[in-house]
Amino acid sequence: MALHNFQGLNNGDEVDFESTWETLAASFTQIHTKNASLLSFEQLYRQAYKIVLKKKGDELYKRVASFEQDWLTEKILAKLKGLLSNALISGNSAETGGQTANERLAAGDRFLRELKTAWEEHQLCMSMLTDVLMYMDRVYCTDHRQPSIYNTAMALFRDCVLLSRITTSEEQWVTMLGVLRNIILEQIKMERDGDIIDKHAIKACIYMLEGLEAKDTSNGPEKLYSSAFEEDFIRTSHDFYKAEGETLLRESDAGTYCRHTKKRIDEELDRCRSTLSDSTTSKIERVVEDELIRNRMNDLIEMDSGVKHMVDNERLSDLGLIFDLNARVDSKKTDLTKAVQRIVVAMGTAINNAGAAASQTQPAPAPETDGDKAKTTVAGVANLLTVAAIKWVEDVLELKDKFDNVWSTSFRSDQALQTALTRSFAEFINAFARSSENISLFIDDNMKKGIKGKTEYEIDVVLEKAITLLRYIQDKDMFDRYYKRHLTKRLLMGKSLSTDVEKQMVSRMKIELGNNFTLKMESMFKDMTLSEELTAGYKEHVTKRGDPDPRRVDLDIKVLTSMTWPLEGMGASSESDEDARMKTIYPPAIERLKMGFEKYYSEKHSGRKLTWLANMGTADIRATFPKVPSKNGTIVRKHELNVSTYGMIVLLLFNDLPSGESLNFEDVQSRTNIPTNELIRTLQSVAVSPKTRILVKEPMSKDVKPTDRFSFNESFESKFAKIKVLSITSGNKVEGDRERKETEKKNNESRNHNIEAAVVRIMKQRKELSHQQLVSETLTQLASQFKPDVVMIKKRIESLIEREYLDHIDGGDSLRPLGPPAVRIESP
Amino acid sequence: MAETTDYVTLISNDGFEFVVQRSSACIAEAIKRMLDPRNNFSEAQTNTCKFENISGVVLEKVCEYLYYHEKFRDQKDVPDMDIPPELCLELLMAADYLNV
Secondary structure, three states: OOOOOOOHHHOOOOOOHHHHHHHHHHHHHHHHOOOHHHOOHHHHHHHHHHHHHOOOHHHHHHHHHHHHHHHHHHHHHHHHHHHOOHHHHHOOHHHHOOOOHHHHHHHHHHHHHHHHHHHHHHHHHHHHHHHHOHHHHHHHHHHOOOOOHHHHHHHHHHHHHHOOEEEOOOOOEEEHHHHHHHHHHHHHHHHHOOOOOOHHHHHHHHHHHHHOEOOOOOOOOOEHHHHHHHHHHHHHHHHHHHHHHHHHHHHOOHHHHHHHHHHHHHHHHHHHHHOOOHHHHHHHHHHHHHHHHHOOHHHHHHOOOOHHHHHHOOOHHHHHHHHHHHHHHOOOOHHHHHHHHHHHHHHHHHHHHHHHHHHHHOOOOHHHOOHHHHHHHHHHHHHHHHHHHHHHHHHHHHHHHHHHHHHHHHOOOOHHHHHHHHHHHHHHHHHOOOHHHHHHHHHHHHHHHHOOOOOHHHHHHHHHHHHHHHHHOOOHHHHHHHHHHHHHHHHHOOOOOOHHHHHHHHHHHHHHHOHHHHHHHHHHHHHHHHHHHHHHHHHHHHHHHOOOOOOOOOOOOOOOOOOOOOHHHHOOOOHHHHHHHHOOOOOHHHHHHHHHHHHHHHHHOOOOOOOOOHHHOEEEEEEEEOOOEEOOEEOOEEEEEEEEHHHHHHHHHHHOOOOOOEEEHHHHHHHHOOOHHHHHHHHHHHHOOHHHOOEEEEOOOOOOOOOOEEEEOOOOOOOOOEEEOOOOOOOOOOOOHHHHHHHHHHHHHHHHHHHHHHHHHHHHHHOOEEHHHHHHHHHHHHOOOOOOOHHHHHHHHHHHHHOOOEEEHHHOOEEEEOOOOOOOOOOO | OOOOOOEEEEEOOOOOEEEEEHHHHOOOHHHHHHHOOOOOOHHHHHOEEEOOOOOHHHHHHHHHHHHHHHHOOOOOOOOOOOOOHHHHHHHHHHHHHHOO
């Protein structure tokens, strides 16, 4: 509450306005000339108080304002004008004439400093004046809605000093503010170019601009700074960085560009802190980002020395810089992500092409060789293919390592980029038709040779790598098929170096792909263990019975559960073969053994049927060859032959044959009933391979024809006591085209089953679904195993409808299960 | 410049001097500005304020109020201050003048 309606503490003295004002005005001059200590605040305050009480506040307010205006115009402005040279006024560096940049800088500095002093003094004096005139502010200004005298005085400074016109020529004029702006902009440009400027002077002037309203009437927070300076500053910065970006792109490499950009941004931020206003920080940052990064990112990435170059040359820190820059303008890092994906896919495709080329060019030279060589060459080609397959995997792993490294060191382990990398890897790996097979071969190779002499940790690393690749594979069922096949061979032929590692691998797959995936593999291992027990048990059984047969044959049996082992890949691929194998005629000794075991087995497990897979087995035969005379007299020529079971059967045939006689191919076949292609292969291994030619073939050629004749090679010689007769099919090789088609066909069949099973499962659960929903649900359910073809799913659904497992509801699009009794769900 | 002391002297028009804490005195906006060393008026130099239009009785009450205000700063349930009715008007005017 104001009490100015009373006479106040005036004690009835009459106040003469004019004389009081005279005193005040004189005091104000003292204040402006820094002589305030001579004055009594109380007296001045009381005089102003009295004037206001006398309702002369209005008059006082105006007098003070005009006093300030006069003071500013006459003293301050005149002083500042004196400092301005024509060049500074024109603000155009082209017109500097003889002036050097340094002189210009110095002149600008002087002006800035003077302006700063003037402003600071004005502020100080005005704050003193305001204090003295506090009562006026409090009573008069509040009641009459006038801005406080302080604000008015500040506005006066703006109008009388900053906005005063300086005539440069007849028609032209600039404002003091314009001059100021030009000087500051020019100095900033100099600083950007490396000169050192007086930051404090500029900062003070900027501070002044910030403190002043743009207009008297403006209600908003618009300051003189943003309207008169910031816009221009941003605009010139735009131009500056645009030009700089162009030059830099043209003249330096991507790494330098990144470093420079980073430096520029830091500089600008620093400048905003030390020289300009914090409120500009985000704006100028955006300008630099726009001009140097956002608009240039693509060019930068595509440069000769861009991302591709950096990846190729392992310029990790440069990549990191690019990443930082891109992350700055785009949280998703779109540009960089795209570029990296492109590079990954390109490099991946190169590996794919190399892999494909290796597998296609190699078979070509094979037919040119002849005779025995051909055999080794064919095997060699297969080997080369396997090597190519493994090389493919290794290349992919190397690429993966490389990008992992880049990702963790340069890309700050960024989540989005990891996803992108994963997607790119998956893309090119899945684009390669043989990836599943190759990865399985890679594991196979490692299981057989690679892990020899490695520490547990190293093995771990290898397994982890294999799993990593496996993760990318979409058609996991394909891999499953190959892996089981390769695993089977390893297990049955004892090629695996360590069962522990095998089991580790399977448990890793279990973690990665789930229980279902490894179920069969685990039961394969179980079969192996059971078989060992069984063999031991049988041996004991035989010993107990005290079988007197001196020519006893040891039996090492592997009992395989027919559902879990992928036997179709083991040469028993068609029905006719199946029949043939059943009828294989074993030599009497073996037949007895077989019967014995079958009896033993059926005693233990009744109701199980054993099928003998001779094509999978091997046998050790101790063979005695006729003595031949040699320099050191006669030597007993005993060799231990390790041959396939079929090989053993064939060789035993010749055991009973009188020396010198021979059997032709058909004889051999009719006596053994071995399937034709198996027989050919067996005979090739024992009669054609140069080192294991136990039989002599008539005529000598590399192919086995039905008309060929075979006889025991009495002059067989070998340096070794133990001879391993290599079977042609023993190793895990890359498939031929025909085999591949076979595998794919098989795989598609099992996929069909899987899809149908999934569809039925979904329908049982959901009761009613539209066709489209069903398809998409099926897709998600099967995603972990493989990526099903939509057409395939639709076909399966059709087929299920045909077989009346499913039904359209009222002929509409929705489906419901009808199902055989087990699946039947009564519809209401 | 004279040093800034913890206590300042307030003088009434009839010559009574009150030595009060600076912090309390500065509760009155006018006194605060009067003593502001930045402005550097003679009052700030001498740490003394002479009020030509306030009597000793009133100024005493003002000082009492300033201490009272200082004491109960940031508190609720403040007891009323005892003000004799005959001083009311003069006190009000002093308060307006000093911008308490």
